[in-house]
Amino acid sequence: MTEDRVRRRSGRALLISGLLLANLNWILCKADTGGTKVGPIEKFPDYPDREVSAVWSRVRKLLPNDRELARPAAVEDGDAIPSEEDDELVLEGELREQMEDTLRGAIAEDPPRNVYGVSLHDVELATALSFKELISPANFEAGAESRDALFRWEGWIAKSHPSSRCREGAWKVMGFLEWVWPEDMKDSDLHPKFRLQLARNLTKLKQCGPEVQTKKGKYAFEHCTDYTCGLWETFHAMSVSPSNEEEVSGANMMSALRGFIDKFFSCSTCREHFLEVLAKEKTKLVETSKDFALWLWESHNVVNMRLAQEEEERGTGDPARPKHAFPHPVMCESCFRSVHPMRVSEGGIHAFLRDHYGFKKSKSEVSGQLESGKEEL
Known part of the structure; x- marks a missing residue:
């Protein structure tokens, strides 16, 4: 009788220990950090294969014709839903062609396993x-x-x-x-x-x-x-x-x-290339924060497409991290209305950028900064 009681107690102790270990990562992730994400645990997980496969079946529709995706571009609450023409983001001709080629190539390949x-x-x-x-x-x-x-x-x-x-x-x-x-x-x-x-x-x-x-x-x-990648993420x-x-x-x-x-x-070469992008007429049209976010996204693709061409010519590309147009279709179904011809949804891209790069600050944290009397930009 005593031995049975000891075995039951041991079993309960093992069960409780297992539950604690299984939830340790959840406990760490949910710890109070003052409204700001901190530490290595805040790395987004890779998409599970089943989610990639489900998205891929819909993304493939972009390839053969101009049919639109079933899911519309995301909009803010209270915003009027834009028409197809009003919502289209017009890209520079050369960039549009390069993105069209690289996205068609990406969709033709097997779905990515690591996004x-x-x-x-x-x-x-x-x-x-x-x-x-x-x-x-x-x-x-x-x-x-x-x-x-x-x-x-x-x-x-x-x-x-x-x-x-x-x-x-x-x-x-x-x-x-x-x-x-x-x-x-x-x-x-x-x-x-x-x-x-x-x-x-x-x-x-x-x-x-x-x-x-x-x-x-x-x-x-x-x-x-590398550092440059981290800097782009910061921007x-x-x-x-x-x-x-x-x-x-x-x-x-x-x-x-x-x-x-x-x-x-x-990096002097990087600086010269980026200053060329900054000197373009489109830069002068940036006024709002949304304008800047979309301009930065487009400029990042300009740089990325240039690097992709250089890597292809030199044979220095990393097969594990190919330079496709960003975002990859599997990351944002609503960003591209079609690939041929290239039609980009302004609302879809902006919603994606806020979701992908957004780290929310608490309201008290923001108001505290506003009341501090620090010099404005």
């Missing part, structure tokens, strides 16, 4: 690395232009970054700059010793907190394979921040991005 999401870990790491690169003394030789570019970049981070640690770090950087490098300081006073001391002191500030290690080999990316995440609607206009985000690329981006 990646966005990791806040990668966004934080890329932001911290960008700060590490921009504080070189040589970057401050332009004087007031460098200061203005740095303020605008940090101001965008402070208002729109998905990580509270990076936002807090941006406020600290701007406060320090205002103290040691006031706006009325003459460029003639910006001698080499001052630039060197400024860079040394900025090194002590941690853009995204001391938890984000930027030393090589210490803290690897999760989804991305997109900040472009769809909920605070942009009232706080940061599309024109301000464009100005911040242009200054960062022009003054602080280390």
